Structures are given as structure tokens and as C-alpha cells.
Amino acid sequence: DAKTTQPTSMDCAEGRAANLPCNHSTISGNEYVYWYRQIHSQGPQYIIHGLKNNETNEMASLIITEDRKSSTLILPHATLRDTAVYYCIVRMNYGGSQGNLIFGKGTKLSVKP
Amino acid sequence: ETGVTQSPTHLIKTRGQQVTLRCSSQSGHNTVSWYQQALGQGPQFIFQYYREEENGRGNFPPRFSGLQFPNYSSELNVNALELDDSALYLCASSLGGDVANQPQHFGDGTRLSIL
Numbered sequence: 001d002a003k004t005t006q007p008t009s010m011d012c013a014e015g016r017a018a019n020l021p022c023n024h025s026t027i028s029g030n031e032y033v034y035w036y037r038q039i040h041s042q043g044p045q046y047i048i049h050g051l052k053n054n055e056t057n058e059m060a061s062l063i064i065t066e067d068r069k070s071s072t073l074i075l076p077h078a079t080l081r082d083t084a085v086y087y088c089i090v091r092m093n094y095g096g097s098q099g100n101l102i103f104g105k106g107t108k109l110s111v112k113p
Numbered sequence: 114e115t116g117v118t119q120s121p122t123h124l125i126k127t128r129g130q131q132v133t134l135r136c137s138s139q140s141g142h143n144t145v146s147w148y149q150q151a152l153g154q155g156p157q158f159i160f161q162y163y164r165e166e167e168n169g170r171g172n173f174p175p176r177f178s179g180l181q182f183p184n185y186s187s188e189l190n191v192n193a194l195e196l197d198d199s200a201l202y203l204c205a206s207s208l209g210g211d212v213a214n215q216p217q218h219f220g221d222g223t224r225l226s227i228l
Contacts, residue, residue, distance in 0.1 A: 032214060043117075043203050043219035044156065087155060100146060100169060101205075101217060103155030 022088030136204030
């Protein structure tokens with residue numbers, strides 16, 4: 001079972017910031033938080049990941065609380081093309097092999113004009 | 114850099130038949146994972162291959178099998194197809210081994226329909 005809890009759906013106005021929450025209260029010390037999104041009829045797209053520090057890249061920012069029990073993905077200026085299902089995933093950091101991803105149902109983000 | 118490519122994009126089979134799906138990993142990646150995504154659900158892990166060996170398997174029966182080749186491309190084979198095997202099959206590649214914590218990058222999948 002997925003180890004994360006996300007709202008089923010969210011709306012966001014075009015041009016505004018989209019803040020997608022995720023709860024992962026049972027996360028362990030060596031597990032990372034990963035975010036992917038899936039636009040209709042495409043494969044999941046990697047967005048960002050982090051352990052305990054906040055992270056930013058060209059797509060988004062990831063804010064992880066100090067106790068690591070929750071996180072927020074921020075899309076700073078949402079566009080219509082950001083409409084997708086967003087998955088928050090907790091993943092073990094494997095050294096000698098790569099852990100699989102356990103997907104939940106994600107959050108359906110609808111960006112509206 | 115070339116991303117993950119999967120073939121074919123769509124496929125129709127009948128119950129009892131066998132199918133082979135193919136995946137070319139992203140340049141420089143040595144690990145391939147396969148996922149099944151039923152309509153309206155998140156992807157479910159089938160298995161992973163690292164350096165041509167199976168390296169982890171999800172809750173799928175033995176009629177789901179795979180191969181990884183020396184160039185790190187991969188195949189997913191499904192025997193004795195059932196109606197419930199209708200799904201989007203996704204392949205993801207990553208850099209495994211001693212390079213830890215590398216994200217998986219997905220192809221756009223093969224849509225398999227069983228009649």
C-alpha cells in the first residue's frame with residue numbers, strides 16, 4: 001500500500017501558485033519523498049525529490065516539514081499544461097539496487113483559465 | 114539524450130494468447146522497471162532488472178516474465194492473457210548500482226487490450 005495521503009482533487013487558477021500537500025507520517029529516516037505527475041495518456045514524469053531539505057528545480061519547489069511527516073509541492077506559476085495527476089511517493093534509498101515506486105491514487109490538479 | 118521508448122504503443126490480443134512488449138532505456142541507464150496501470154489507478158510495480166538480472170518483483174504471477182539485454186533494453190512477456198491484463202504497461206529506466214537515489218524516468222507506455 002502507498003505510504004502517503006493526498007487530496008483526491010484540487011483546482012488552481014492559471015498564473016497562480018499551486019500548492020499540493022502530502023502526508024507521510026510513517027516515513028523512516030532513510031526514505032526520500034518523490035513527486036511525479038501524469039498527464040493524460042502519457043507516462044509519469046519525474047518532478048523533484050528530497051530527503052529533509054527544501055529543494056527547487058526548474059519545474060517546482062518541494063517543502064518538507066522539519067519532522068518530515070508532510071510535504072508540499074509548489075508549482076510557482078501554474079499553466080493549463082500543468083493539469084495532471086500528481087503522485088507523492090515515499091521511496092527507500094537503495095545503494096546497491098533501486099527501490100520500486102509505490103503509487104497511490106494521487107491528486108488530480110485542474111488548472112483553470 | 115534519448116528518453117525511454119516503448120513499442121508498440123497499442124496492441125489488441127485475445128484471451129489465452131501471449132504478448133511481448135519492448136522498452137529501450139534512456140542513454141546511460143542500466144536499470145529497467147516495469148509497471149502495470151489499470152484504468153483510473155496508479156501504476157503497480159511488476160518487476161525490475163539490473164544488469165540483466167531480476168532485482169525485485171511485485172505481486173504478479175509467474176506468467177509475467179521479463180528479460181534485460183546487454184544494451185540494457187528490456188522485454189516484458191505475458192503468457193495466457195486474461196481480460197484483467199488489459200492495462201497501460203509502463204517501462205521506467207534509471208541509473209542503479211552504487212549510484213544511489215536516482216529517479217526513474219518513464220516511457221509513455223503500451224496500451225494492451227484483451228478481447
